[in-house]
Amino acid sequence: LSQYDEELLKLKSLPAVTLDGKEIKLMANLDISEEMSFIIHNCADGIGLVRTEQLFEEYEVFPDEDQQFEVYNKIAESIYPKVVIIRAFDIGGDKVLPVDLHEPNPMLGWRGIRLLLDSPNLFKTQIRAVLRASLHKNVWFMLPMINSLSEVVAANQLIDECKKELTEEGIKYDDEIPVGIMIEVPSAAVLTSDFADVVDFISIGTNDLIQYLLAVDRGNEIVSSQYQEFHPAVIRTIKHIIDEAGKKSVPIGMCGEMAADPFALPLLVGLGLESLSISAAGIPLHKKILRSLNYSELKRLADECLNLKNEDEINNKLHKFFNEKISDQIKNLY
Amino acid sequence: LSQYDEELLKLKSLPAVTLDGKEIKLMANLDISEEMSFIIHNCADGIGLVRTEQLFEEYEVFPDEDQQFEVYNKIAESIYPKVVIIRAFDIGGDKVLPVDLHEPNPMLGWRGIRLLLDSPNLFKTQIRAVLRASLHKNVWFMLPMINSLSEVVAANQLIDECKKELTEEGIKYDDEIPVGIMIEVPSAAVLTSDFADVVDFISIGTNDLIQYLLAVDRGNEIVSSQYQEFHPAVIRTIKHIIDEAGKKSVPIGMCGEMAADPFALPLLVGLGLESLSISAAGIPLHKKILRSLNYSELKRLADECLNLKNEDEINNKLHKFFNEKISDQIKNLY
Numbered sequence: 001l002s003q004y005d006e007e008l009l010k011l012k013s014l015p016a017v018t019l020d021g022k023e024i025k026l027m028a029n030l031d032i033s034e035e036m037s038f039i040i041h042n043c044a045d046g047i048g049l050v051r052t053e054q055l056f057e058e059y060e061v062f063p064d065e066d067q068q069f070e071v072y073n074k075i076a077e078s079i080y081p082k083v084v085i086i087r088a089f090d091i092g093g094d095k096v097l098p099v100d101l102h103e104p105n106p107m108l109g110w111r112g113i114r115l116l117l118d119s120p121n122l123f124k125t126q127i128r129a130v131l132r133a134s135l136h137k138n139v140w141f142m143l144p145m146i147n148s149l150s151e152v153v154a155a156n157q158l159i160d161e162c163k164k165e166l167t168e169e170g171i172k173y174d175d176e177i178p179v180g181i182m183i184e185v186p187s188a189a190v191l192t193s194d195f196a197d198v199v200d201f202i203s204i205g206t207n208d209l210i211q212y213l214l215a216v217d218r219g220n221e222i223v224s225s226q227y228q229e230f231h232p233a234v235i236r237t238i239k240h241i242i243d244e245a246g247k248k249s250v251p252i253g254m255c256g257e258m259a260a261d262p263f264a265l266p267l268l269v270g271l272g273l274e275s276l277s278i279s280a281a282g283i284p285l286h287k288k289i290l291r292s293l294n295y296s297e298l299k300r301l302a303d304e305c306l307n308l309k310n311e312d313e314i315n316n317k318l319h320k321f322f323n324e325k326i327s328d329q330i331k332n333l334y
Numbered sequence: 335l336s337q338y339d340e341e342l343l344k345l346k347s348l349p350a351v352t353l354d355g356k357e358i359k360l361m362a363n364l365d366i367s368e369e370m371s372f373i374i375h376n377c378a379d380g381i382g383l384v385r386t387e388q389l390f391e392e393y394e395v396f397p398d399e400d401q402q403f404e405v406y407n408k409i410a411e412s413i414y415p416k417v418v419i420i421r422a423f424d425i426g427g428d429k430v431l432p433v434d435l436h437e438p439n440p441m442l443g444w445r446g447i448r449l450l451l452d453s454p455n456l457f458k459t460q461i462r463a464v465l466r467a468s469l470h471k472n473v474w475f476m477l478p479m480i481n482s483l484s485e486v487v488a489a490n491q492l493i494d495e496c497k498k499e500l501t502e503e504g505i506k507y508d509d510e511i512p513v514g515i516m517i518e519v520p521s522a523a524v525l526t527s528d529f530a531d532v533v534d535f536i537s538i539g540t541n542d543l544i545q546y547l548l549a550v551d552r553g554n555e556i557v558s559s560q561y562q563e564f565h566p567a568v569i570r571t572i573k574h575i576i577d578e579a580g581k582k583s584v585p586i587g588m589c590g591e592m593a594a595d596p597f598a599l600p601l602l603v604g605l606g607l608e609s610l611s612i613s614a615a616g617i618p619l620h621k622k623i624l625r626s627l628n629y630s631e632l633k634r635l636a637d638e639c640l641n642l643k644n645e646d647e648i649n650n651k652l653h654k655f656f657n658e659k660i661s662d663q664i665k666n667l668y
């Protein structure tokens with residue numbers, strides 16, 4: 001075995017815990033087409049994000065309830081007894097739409113929960129499939145692009161309808177399936193405390209949150225340099241979300257690309273995040289980094305970053321920290 | 335004279351002050367093509383927003399420094415000794431662009447200060463024209479779409495360059511011309527306190543702020559019903575901006591459409607706004623409303639709205655307040 005493989009093998013069976021005992025959940029994002037076995041091989045703590053909209057790319061026509069059930073159920077069974085978080089279709093924006101629509105600003109348009117609530121048949125088909133896959137109580141259901149409490153109320157109403165239907169049909173499901181939201185629209189970040197009262201969990205979606213906070217389309221080359229993970233408004237907003245969810249003891253995670261960035265990891269954990277969902281391939285490196293650090297120094301690092309006023313300063317501080325405290329520890333993994 | 339005209343005539347010479355003595359500045363937004371005389375007739379407190387990008391619609395080619403100077407100087411002289419706030423070109427987004435550009439999401443693209451800093455010649459031409467018009471010390475200069483402190487630093491650098499050039503050319507200007515920013519991107523709202531340290535004034539641009547906070551393109555019919563002035567995240571963000579600017583004693587105003595909405599007026603004043611810029615035609619009605627109310631009850635109204643959790647509740651409360659306390663007072667003005 002190479003030194004690299006030996007390292008990985010060792011890490012597999014070890015928890016993601018800092019030197020001073022702070023444990024972090026490392027979950028995997030699942031692309032539908034991916035091999036589950038790879039995730040199960042690398043991922044200790046469940047699946048933090050299933051991007052169900054990818055089903056639209058797999059199937060020629062819109063997948064029906066049974067087709068969806070088969071996919072969700074297979075995932076839930078494979079990862080059991082660990083948890084899988086299934087996200088409702090996040091279509092629209094830059095993602096595939098079931099209809100041909102030309103919006104002037106699709107990122108600010110008909111997408112996520114907006115589209116789902118406007119399409120109750122489509123949404124209910126998915127909800128029924130998710131409920132049927134929840135029988136073993138390891139499925140959580142997550143709503144994308146949430147803006148208002150009324151959207152959660154409306155979604156819960158549809159979930160209740162589906163439960164009633166299934167009960168009448170004699171089909172079993174987890175009656176207490178946790179329902180949570182993505183916080184990825186700035187309004188939801190502002191209202192975190194109110195959402196924490198009515199949802200079972202929260203996941204921060206950094207890709208969209210950063211786009212909207214900074215009003216920058218990261219797919220647009222002319223301005224994409226202004227899409228800044230370490231913009232002070234981003235850091236402070238993430239801190240606000242974590243603190244407000246924490247006050248209400250609502251589980252909070254993160255599933256955007258920022259969660260997968262090794263340079264961001266010390267900051268995110270220092271800010272108080274206890275659960276990250278990233279690509280399965282990145283889990284060993286994240287684990288190795290966390291196991292070489294003290295949570296106390298991460299908290300200090302985060303506090304210092306919260307006081308900085310521009311992105312360059314924060315970026316420099318994080319890279320300096322990485323070079324001084326981490327790069328030596330992980331050189332075997334490159 | 336009709337009763338309507340008599341009312342208007344009376345209001346012209348009276349201040350916009352509540353029954354219990356709170357005075358509010360009511361300024362006018364100026365569309366370049368508009369009649370200055372109408373504004374001067376209706377507007378007691380200066381011009382709160384000149385949309386200079388409208389010059390692109392007036393001129394066939396890009397207006398040069400002298401052409402711009404003539405326009406700005408005429409406005410400054412007409413409104414003297416009151417203040418005029420000239421906003422730097424806010425091109426891009428849904429507004430005219432000097433180049434043919436196809437962005438997937440123009441609202442999240444190359445616009446406002448981003449475009450200006452990428453086009454220093456264009457920007458400096460405008461800055462020189464504004465400086466030349468500032469001689470009588472009643473011109474303020476405002477930067478649109480600000481996201482980061484570094485953008486303010488870069489803009490100030492160009493302003494300093496222009497000042498130096500003008501001094502060398504023996505041309506006079508206001509060396510202490512106030513430079514302020516629009517807060518209309520959520521990141522800037524988050525960082526209000528930091529911006530308050532480095533700018534001379536702040537104006538809240540509600541149209542864009544609401545769009546980005548809620549991730550809703552208000553020009554898109556499919557989702558425009560979700561563009562909500564009274565969304566709780568909007569109200570709380572406005573409150574945050576006012577409070578943080580207030581702590582640093584930085585003058586703060588508002589110049590979006592929300593400022594012109596009579597239903598929003600009691601709330602905005604109750605939240606602590608002391609300056610509103612609206613269309614000149616709306617000023618008498620706003621004045622009439624303010625003169626019939628007590629600031630103490632507006633503060634109570636705002637506090638109640640800050641505690642509500644959805645847009646419908648806030649909307650209902652404001653309409654109830656309007657019907658009970660205001661509609662009788664203003665029926666002569668309809």
Ligand SMILES: [Mg+2]
Binds near residue numbers: 090144205207208
């Ligand atoms: Mg997203």
Ligand SMILES: [Mg+2]
Binds near residue numbers: 478539541542
């Ligand atoms: Mg604007």
